[in-house]
Amino acid sequence: MMIDGIEAINVRLPLLDDKGFYTVTIRDGKFTAVERQENFIVSPVHKPIGQLGFEELKTAAWLDMEGKAMLPGFVDAHMHLDKAYSLPWVRNRTGTLLEAIVNYRSVAPSFTKEVIRERIVKASLRAASYGSAVLRSHLDVPVHLGRDIAMRTIEAALEAREIVNGALDIQYFPIFYFDQAKEREWTDFAAEALRIGIDGVGGAPHLSPDPQASLAWAFKLATAFDKPVDLHTDESDDPSVKTIEVYCEHAERFGYAGRATAGHLCSLSAMEQDEAERLIARMAECGIAAVTLPAVNLYLQGRGDRGNVRRGVTRVRELLEAGVLVAAASDNIQDPFHPFGRGDMLQNGLMTAYAAHMAREEDIGTVLRMLTSIPAAITGVADYGIAPGNPARFVVLDAVSAEELLQELPAGRWVYNKAKWTFASRFSRSGFEAAMPEEAASPPRAVPTD
Numbered sequence: 001m002m003i004d005g006i007e008a009i010n011v012r013l014p015l016l017d018d019k020g021f022y023t024v025t026i027r028d029g030k031f032t033a034v035e036r037q038e039n040f041i042v043s044p045v046h047k048p049i050g051q052l053g054f055e056e057l058k059t060a061a062w063l064d065m066e067g068k069a070m071l072p073g074f075v076d077a078h079m080h081l082d083k084a085y086s087l088p089w090v091r092n093r094t095g096t097l098l099e100a101i102v103n104y105r106s107v108a109p110s111f112t113k114e115v116i117r118e119r120i121v122k123a124s125l126r127a128a129s130y131g132s133a134v135l136r137s138h139l140d141v142p143v144h145l146g147r148d149i150a151m152r153t154i155e156a157a158l159e160a161r162e163i164v165n166g167a168l169d170i171q172y173f174p175i176f177y178f179d180q181a182k183e184r185e186w187t188d189f190a191a192e193a194l195r196i197g198i199d200g201v202g203g204a205p206h207l208s209p210d211p212q213a214s215l216a217w218a219f220k221l222a223t224a225f226d227k228p229v230d231l232h233t234d235e236s237d238d239p240s241v242k243t244i245e246v247y248c249e250h251a252e253r254f255g256y257a258g259r260a261t262a263g264h265l266c267s268l269s270a271m272e273q274d275e276a277e278r279l280i281a282r283m284a285e286c287g288i289a290a291v292t293l294p295a296v297n298l299y300l301q302g303r304g305d306r307g308n309v310r311r312g313v314t315r316v317r318e319l320l321e322a323g324v325l326v327a328a329a330s331d332n333i334q335d336p337f338h339p340f341g342r343g344d345m346l347q348n349g350l351m352t353a354y355a356a357h358m359a360r361e362e363d364i365g366t367v368l369r370m371l372t373s374i375p376a377a378i379t380g381v382a383d384y385g386i387a388p389g390n391p392a393r394f395v396v397l398d399a400v401s402a403e404e405l406l407q408e409l410p411a412g413r414w415v416y417n418k419a420k421w422t423f424a425s426r427f428s429r430s431g432f433e434a435a436m437p438e439e440a441a442s443p444p445r446a447v448p449t450d
């Protein structure tokens with residue numbers, strides 16, 4: 001049965017304020033009202049969400065969110081959906097970026113379109129089940145191994161997007177690799193990919209033998225097709241790697257402020273303070289956004305170090321303070337570039353809080369924005385957020401505060417997108433019950449205020 005509207009009471013909105021309760025109404029897939037309640041409401045007609053199975057949830061018009069947190073659907077601005085879950089086929093003994101690239105390339109030709117499509121579907125639906133509404137995925141397109149091998153990934157990606165379209169949105173940015181000797185082949189391939197539905201120009205200029213030419217070519221493509229640019233940038237421990245500087249020049253020259261994104265920026269963290277500050281100021285000036293990928297950087301970087309091992313994570317706090325948009329994202333999931341992860345943005349938030357030293361009470365809200373509104377702005381998602389008139393895409397999480405979201409990474413999540421509930425996961429722990437003496441009762445869990 002389809003229902004034409006939902007009224008949800010006792011909603012917490014940690015991005016708005018961490019104390020009050022709200023009533024949120026939805027009609028025709030859009031938020032129609034978000035109103036602060038005077039108090040926690042006890043209602044016999046609203047059904048407690050924690051007690052509903054998925055089928056009951058789908059038909060419930062009156063819901064009691066029981067003080068749980070609602071966030072706008074996460075935006076994971078940097079993933080590699082085509083590689084996700086490939087670890088059983090491709091290992092990485094040294095844990096270095098170089099071995100990951102070499103090993104993946106050695107088996108890439110053996111992955112059929114169907115296998116790649118299946119991995120994208122699995123990875124994107126998992127991410128959606130944890131609360132992601134929009135994903136931006138880079139794609140491996142090794143044209144030098146054969147145009148058909150590269151095009152197979154593009155086709156798999158476009159087909160997978162159609163399959164999961166009812167649950168979430170995906171943007172694709174293939175990692176175009178500039179090679180002077182094969183410029184024509186690469187340009188033809190990239191042009192076709194952009195014509196048939198690819199969203200933007202990706203790349204990794206710091207891995208190119210000629211980073212300058214690589215950046216110039218990326219912007220030539222992007223401007224010709226009027227597409228945004230999102231580049232793997234300076235994913236290296238070496239402080240002399242500074243392609244970000246040339247990236248800034250191009251973004252400025254072609255008026256790409258707000259449409260250019262730099263992922264990783266590892267070398268920035270290895271540089272001298274003055275130099276890092278200069279480049280951060282340039283990024284702010286040119287309107288280049290940053291995406292930090294803490295899990296993968298912690299895994300792949302610093303592999304040559306002994307003792308004081310560099311962590312590779314970029315200067316998140318300094319970038320934010322300079323006014324650069326900084327999102328946190330997944331990068332790789334269970335592949336040779338990163339054996340862990342599950343596409344859960346809260347996990348990325350927790351990694352960011354550790355790696356960027358952002359765990360003060362006031363930092364938690366920033367970390368949550370790095371998973372939601374900031375990547376929404378970076379990826380150009382319009383009408384984003386829990387506000388009247390916007391599409392209702394949100395996740396309800398079994399936590400009562402912003403801090404508890406990162407403390408508990410709650411398993412209980414209810415996801416709504418595209419005018420319907422798309423996923424629900426409940427979790428209750430039962431088992432040993434300790435008989436506590438009265439006087440030793442533990443302090444109450446955070447209780448509703450107001």
Ligand SMILES: [Zn+2]
Binds near residue numbers: 079232263331332
């Ligand atoms: Zn990446």
